[in-house]
Amino acid sequence: MPGRVKSKCTTTALTKKNCNMIVTQIERRKIEFFVSTDIPLPEYCIGQLVEVFSSVSWDNPSEKRWFPARVTGMEHSHSKWSYQVQFLNCSGQGIEWVNPQDMWLLEP
Incomplete structure (x- = not known):
């Protein structure tokens, strides 16, 4: 089994008051959600x-x-x-x- 391939989906993290806003592009749609800054992408x-x-x-x-x-x-x-x-x-x-x-x- 080959090594893991890095994800090609577009993900951006923006910091806002101890939270990261994650913007993910999935099949021509953008989904935004907030997660705490101590949570990894x-x-x-x-x-x-x-x-x-x-x-x-x-x-x-x-x-x-x-x-x-x-x-x-x-x-x-x-x-x-x-x-x-x-x-x-x-x-x-x-x-x-x-x-x-x-x-x-x-x-x-």
């Missing part, structure tokens, strides 16, 4: 294609493989970012929260 952006190292089935959680997914949400808690992804090859809804160490960026 997210590694992935909503809408990006990623691969996720996840269990093949609930019956055998130790067997894991890489699956293509799209980032659909993000959350910062307990000093780290978590990402909500929707698996692309799933017959159901296929939405799961994952940690960034189990993700690789597919699109540069």
Whole structure:
């Protein structure tokens, strides 16, 4: 598996009273949100294609493989970012929260 690729989404941080305003460009739309200055910028952006190292089935959680997914949400808690992804090859809804160490960026 190749090394991680830096995100190409446009992200800008503007400081305002102990908060950073994050402006993210996602598929021709700009999304603005405020986060505390002690929170690092997210590694992935909503809408990006990623691969996720996840269990093949609930019956055998130790067997894991890489699956293509799209980032659909993000959350910062307990000093780290978590990402909500929707698996692309799933017959159901296929939405799961994952940690960034189990993700690789597919699109540069």
